[in-house]
Amino acid sequence: MKITQIPFQKTGFFSKTMADYLEKSEQIQPFYNNFSDINGFHNQIEEKKKSFRLQSRLILLDAIKKQYQTFKISDKTKENIELLQQQNTFTVTTGHQLNLFTGPLYFLYKIISTINLAEELSAKFPEENFVPVYWMATEDHDFDEINYFNFDGKKVSWNRKDGGPVGRFSTEGLEDVFDVFSNHLGNSKNAQYLKKLFSDGYLKHDNLADATRFIANELFKEYGLIIIDGDDQKLKQLFIPFVKDELENETSFKVVSETILELEKEYPIQVNPREINLFYLGDDFRERIIFEDTMYKVNNTKITFTKAEILKEVDENPLAFSPNVIMRPLFQEVILPNLCYIGGGGEMAYWLELKNYFEKVKIPFPILLLRNSVQIISEKQGRKLSKLEISKEEIFLNQFDLLSKKVIENSVLEISFDTKKKFLQEQFAELKEVAKKTDVSFINAVNAQERKQIKGLEKLEKRLLKAEKKRQQDLVNRITALQNELLPNESLEERQRNFSEYYLEYGTSFIPNLKKALKPLALEFTILEM
Template sequence: MYINYSDIPGHPNLFLDYLYEFENVEKFYGKNFRDEHEYNKLFDSLESYDRPHREKVTAIIKEQYRNIRASKLTLSNIEELNSKNTIAVVTGQQLGIFGGPLYTFYKTMTAVKLAAYLNDKYDNFHFVPVFWLEGDDHDFDEVRKINILDRDNSLKTLSYEDGLDDSVNRGSVGNIKFNDNLRNLLEELSSSLRDSEFKMTLMDLLKSFYQPEVTFLESFRNLMIRLFDEYGLVVLNPSDPEIKKILAPVFKKELSDYKEHTVSLVERSAELEEIYHAQVKVKPVNLFYIDENERLSIEPLDEGFRLKGRRKKFSYDDMIAQLEFAPERFSPNVLLRPICQDYLLPTGFYVAGPAEISYFAQLTPLYNYFEINSPYIYPRASATILENNVQSLLDKYQLKIEEVFSPKEDLIEKIIARNSGNNIDAVFEEAQGKINVILDELGKSLIVIDKNMLDLTEKTGTRINENLKYLKNKAADAERRKHEVTIRQINKMQNVLYPNENLQERELNFTYFANKYGLDILKWIFNELSINKFEHQILEL
């Protein structure tokens, strides 16, 4: 079953037009991911593009895998990256603890399945799925939390607490090492999940990767390799100092030409704002600098640069010297990251979610400045897992699943009204109308006696309406108490299908389903997930 994205709240118009009305946004993107007849032009261009660091990138990835027992398919794919006819199908994500929201896995599955589809269709090229680890990101609050459903089917947020003040700049999250507080999180997760035949296996898996003194990046990377290595997924750590050395020319060009880049990005963003919205606020320089373990924006001065929030200043020559001496101290922001990715890799496709698709509309001008081929931006698969017991509730209340994608209170009122002989809103609306008519007629009669009586009548009407509103609220509360079982079941249903009034894939962590059905649930999702419908998919379990 599939649902059009326009029927689900929260999707930006830019994303919807990208999917369904591409001619409206073609000037922002250039390449239409649906137009397969044009694919070969990019493939041929990527094959002929002189990529002198191709061999070096392959060697670095091999070194990153040196202590990993990878599958033959993955090792073959790493080797293939050294070939001129190899094209990368890339996706990436922040290092969310325990894998983050479900959509991280859906993005990964889309990249793997897209690469397989392309390998079947194009004999002259080899397509390799690559996962780009967003280790340079510094949003600690976003990566340390997961949502699950607990033993009572209540939505619960679990968070890793490192004991530091929230105002502390922790630098790149990929370098943060877990401390002993991680054990508290693992214990809380275990106690929150229902007992099942799969819980011990799941918890052992997480504990094998998530340990004190191990970094966010290492833990996330090893989990992704464990879950997707059999499909040949290549997990790339771009925070590697050796990778940063290769990226030094990109960083240098950004430092040298940031004014020109910024003008173009601001103009593009303004153009987007006239019709849609600009996803990312444009910064003067699209680079960060690591100083004393803090990741700080580089800001321009009349002469040189400074670090945001610091008094430390650099001349242009000093900054270039820093880049040549220690390129690992530099990292791209969200708008420059794709340029770095596609400078390193022969990227034919980037698998993106709605927000990423939106910000790609802003950054495409940068590809011309850096003389790099822009990839096709391929929408990731999107899905909601629908379990049998939840389907039974939908059937019981005669609900279509689309109706669940609405505010909880609206859904509860709709169900109660549908299953009750009384429509409280209608009853009180009718009563209010009758009272207003009576008061109006009364006012007309009393004004003949004394003009001041009209004002008194209006005040009396106001008090009556306030009492009527109070009575309506009491009646609604009584009606809700009468339907307590119904309300509990609706809460349970929405907690699974539309938690926090958001799509399941954006809120729930995979551990909830893996605990109920085992790790093989991921293989089931992989097999069921469609990557070419470009609508939200309902996976009936």
């Protein structure tokens, strides 16, 4: 196994927002609290110690134990759950949707980043305890985003009626998905493990939350991962004061809207707040709460409340109130002794909108850490890259640019006209000096002629490059095929492929090798040759 790390920015797949965050640029600093380095964690620990109550820990502990009642868990996970009642225990957290069979590869990278960070912090701060948490997005209702995964270029889908929070969805009907998936897998030892994992997860559990918990636990239990479902009566009781504040004062809308006015001067906005950033939840629906004509209404239903009625409902039925994307981060930080949230670029971009809101409601804003990203390269692909003289960084070039670069390098002709354009510009510079001694019309004529000549050379250069690509068609085809293997659909493979493809190839060594390779605080992109 060979590990190479390159800056995230050099892949071309990360936004200006993330580039500026990683570089701690001055313009983005107002939108986060402590940075994701050891000094930042020292400060965050001290801040969280002062704010998280023992009573909250005991409620959290009780809720987690009940969620795990019917699951077989490792001694390491049991130990981590018990540690939560201690005042010197902190969590590091990632969250993810309940994608079918874990969905895209980066699900694994998120969780392994979280596990490795907890271990690294334990080494750096031996007097404290750190436990990794996976927060299941059980209350999401975007079923179309999670009802499939890709395997070997094929889409494996679960077709069922949508509606309500996905964690409560019955797993009925997944037998058909299992049959389709099994036919793709074959009968190797690794294939048999994947079939058992899928069938034990989805065919022996009644709802999607339990199925996802089972699979994540099976994959990561030896590392002490704690899996939390926020759709929980006890946990939501801790959130009651913030739900009431939202209903009465629309605090998140007011504060986040002000932040967006500043943030959008430099960066695109990921999400926009609504006046009330809460849903009302039932088993088969999750609808927005709207304040209209002095009444609180549940969108697309006939349910209405007066102010007194809805505040009473919050007290008596907190499980019915579900935070949206703006308030979910706050819910997480209220109920967890959390130091850090680990997520992808899009997630971090919307968290950056929330710092002032957290300050307003007096909850510490967590450290934000860009999760590890990985490009996996097989030995065979590595040999091809070497033979084609393509470097690790060049893998991520736009395909047109990569082909042009390699064709030029492999040509006996001088394809680039840069020297010719430079010579031409020098000649026109002399003409411009002469033109200065005449009138404006002559200067304009010289400038126009220069543009025309340069444009003509650029056209010739493109035609020559096109002809040379045609002459080197075999090289072009080999590079194109290899880059398409590595970057399916010209995208990072972690967004396209499912872990089962690599488990089929590498078996039980796959996750340990990933764990060994990923360094969350290095803040770099990982290329892993296996």
